[in-house]
Amino acid sequence: MVEGLGQAIGGALGREALQERMQADPPLVAGYLDLDEQLQPNGFDLSVAQVSRLEGRGALGRTNAERRLPETRALPFDADGWLDLERGAYQVLFNEVVALPNDLMALGRPRSSLCRCGATLGTAVWDAGYRGRSTALLIVEAADGLRIARDARLMQLVFLTLDLPTARGYDGIYQGENIG
Numbered sequence: 001m002v003e004g005l006g007q008a009i010g011g012a013l014g015r016e017a018l019q020e021r022m023q024a025d026p027p028l029v030a031g032y033l034d035l036d037e038q039l040q041p042n043g044f045d046l047s048v049a050q051v052s053r054l055e056g057r058g059a060l061g062r063t064n065a066e067r068r069l070p071e072t073r074a075l076p077f078d079a080d081g082w083l084d085l086e087r088g089a090y091q092v093l094f095n096e097v098v099a100l101p102n103d104l105m106a107l108g109r110p111r112s113s114l115c116r117c118g119a120t121l122g123t124a125v126w127d128a129g130y131r132g133r134s135t136a137l138l139i140v141e142a143a144d145g146l147r148i149a150r151d152a153r154l155m156q157l158v159f160l161t162l163d164l165p166t167a168r169g170y171d172g173i174y175q176g177e178n179i180g
Contacts, residue, residue, distance in 0.1 A: 118142025129169015
């Protein structure tokens with residue numbers, strides 16, 4: 001506890017605190033498949049809605065005006081809901097919509113089963129105030145590739161409290177992404 005403030009600083013939210021925040025308006029996470037299965041002791045598992053191949057070259061300049069994202073092409077799941085991926089880099093779109101209040105941020109980590117299959121995720125910081133259906137970079141390193149099912153849980157999102165709510169939450173170009 002911080003002397004005089006009556007609150008903990010910068011701690012990770014556990015299962016019970018996450019469950020409570022799921023009842024907020026808007027809920028911390030919406031669009032999930034199975035709350036009991038996805039809610040973990042120290043975070044929330046996000047699941048695969050779509051996997052896309054990156055096509056072309058991206059560019060990151062000094063300013064956002066110089067940013068150019070590569071095109072993406074969604075890959076079709078087979079009739080049984082499976083997708084066979086070769087070695088390479090892919091973009092994953094998650095099923096869940098995350099709505100962070102101004103007192104929480106989140107970090108995404110690959111589930112250990114993904115790593116044990118020879119693949120991992122590249123993720124970014126989910127800033128306080130962000131709302132959207134985010135993406136991550138799926139990197140398949142295994143020589144024989146990876147077989148993945150639609151709705152497979154790939155990433156655990158870990159939520160961290162800020163010492164104080166930020167007055168200005170996230171307001172970048174990804175605000176509200178992939179919703180609707």
